[in-house]
Amino acid sequence: MKLNIGIIGLGLMGGSFAKAVKKYSIATEVYGYARNEKTKKEIEELNLVDQLVDIKTMKEKCDLIVLAIPVDNIISMLPEFLDIKDKTTIMDLGSTKEFIIKSVPPKIRKNFIAAHPMTGTEKSGPKAAIDNLYEGKTVVLCNLEENENQHVNRAFKVFQEIGMRIVAMDADEHDIHACYMSHLPHAISYSLANTVMGHEDPKSIIALAAGGFKDMSRIAKSSPDMWTDIFKQNRKNLLASIDLFENHMKKVREMIETEDYSSLKEWMKKANTLHEIL
Numbered sequence: 001m002k003l004n005i006g007i008i009g010l011g012l013m014g015g016s017f018a019k020a021v022k023k024y025s026i027a028t029e030v031y032g033y034a035r036n037e038k039t040k041k042e043i044e045e046l047n048l049v050d051q052l053v054d055i056k057t058m059k060e061k062c063d064l065i066v067l068a069i070p071v072d073n074i075i076s077m078l079p080e081f082l083d084i085k086d087k088t089t090i091m092d093l094g095s096t097k098e099f100i101i102k103s104v105p106p107k108i109r110k111n112f113i114a115a116h117p118m119t120g121t122e123k124s125g126p127k128a129a130i131d132n133l134y135e136g137k138t139v140v141l142c143n144l145e146e147n148e149n150q151h152v153n154r155a156f157k158v159f160q161e162i163g164m165r166i167v168a169m170d171a172d173e174h175d176i177h178a179c180y181m182s183h184l185p186h187a188i189s190y191s192l193a194n195t196v197m198g199h200e201d202p203k204s205i206i207a208l209a210a211g212g213f214k215d216m217s218r219i220a221k222s223s224p225d226m227w228t229d230i231f232k233q234n235r236k237n238l239l240a241s242i243d244l245f246e247n248h249m250k251k252v253r254e255m256i257e258t259e260d261y262s263s264l265k266e267w268m269k270k271a272n273t274l275h276e277i278l
């Protein structure tokens with residue numbers, strides 16, 4: 001399958017997607033769209049796309065247009081695509097799905113594939129784009145029954161050819177799972193980073209931080225632009241998950257305070273079992 005592919009937003013996800021479709025010879029041509037001159041220069045220096053174009057040209061030339069920008073920006077850009085051709089597939093890679101799908105204008109709903117690749121890093125921008133980000137990873141596709149077959153088939157082919165496993169799911173269900181396995185961990189990592197920086201001076205952090213703290217705080221480096229939008233769009237689920245997490249913090253605090261070490265050990269043993277399945 002050879003497609004003209006347009007990518008809007010050539011940061012970690014979009015830039016890595018460009019690399020993947022080139023590697024597997026899926027694209028005849030890869031077109032990119034970026035807003036500012038600094039980003040355009042970076043994209044050109046990194047040779048991420050064949051050509052940088054405007055949205056109008058992308059709509060004329062592309063079979064598949066991929067939105068790899070923060071989730072609120074995806075929603076605000078949707079009206080731009082009201083006049084795409086029937087055979088053009090448009091797809092987003094956003095980390096939330098319910099709000100985005102609800103915001104798709106009915107006229108282009110059949111064209112719009114709501115995708116969430118369950119892969120990434122804490123880095124952002126064109127320089128963060130890497131080879132093999134998608135290979136062997138899972139992509140969640142939501143509410144596919146609202147899409148026309150030609151667009152579903154095209155999305156399946158592209159993701160399969162870049163080596164991904166596909167899971168289909170309802171958007172509301174997706175947002176709950178993504179909350180517990182991605183959004184809550186980010187809220188915890190940001191909280192941990194701020195807690196430690198509020199107590200420890202930079203010199204001590206540099207001298208003493210070891211693997212455990214580095215592992216737990218890696219994702220606290222993630223882009224505030226991207227994550228503010230995600231927390232906003234998945235607010236309801238995130239609030240519920242924070243309540244459950246706080247219950248565990250209260251529980252561990254209580255077991256330590258009352259010196260109930262046998263319960264503490266059982267609680268830890270239960271947590272150990274996570275890695276029997278992961």
Ligand SMILES: NC(=O)c1ccc[n+]([C@@H]2O[C@H](COP(=O)([O-])OP(=O)(O)OC[C@H]3O[C@@H](n4cnc5c(N)ncnc54)[C@H](O)[C@@H]3O)[C@@H](O)[C@H]2O)c1
Binds near residue numbers: 095122
């Ligand atoms: N980072 C991850 O681990 C990860 C994983 C899965 C999904 N996602 C989702 O993928 C999307 C992109 O995330 P990313 O990590 O690639 O972010 P990123 O910051 O690395 O890249 C986004 C790029 O889009 C540009 N951009 C923003 N608004 C734009 C607009 N209106 N028009 C054109 N360009 C615009 C930014 O300048 C930036 O270069 C987000 O929706 C995010 O939720 C991210």
Ligand SMILES: O=C(O)C(=O)C[C@]1(C(=O)O)C=C[C@H](O)C=C1
Binds near residue numbers: 094119183
């Ligand atoms: O590995 C990382 O650094 C990530 O943050 C990737 C990660 C996550 O695992 O939470 C981040 C956002 C997603 O939408 C999907 C994946």
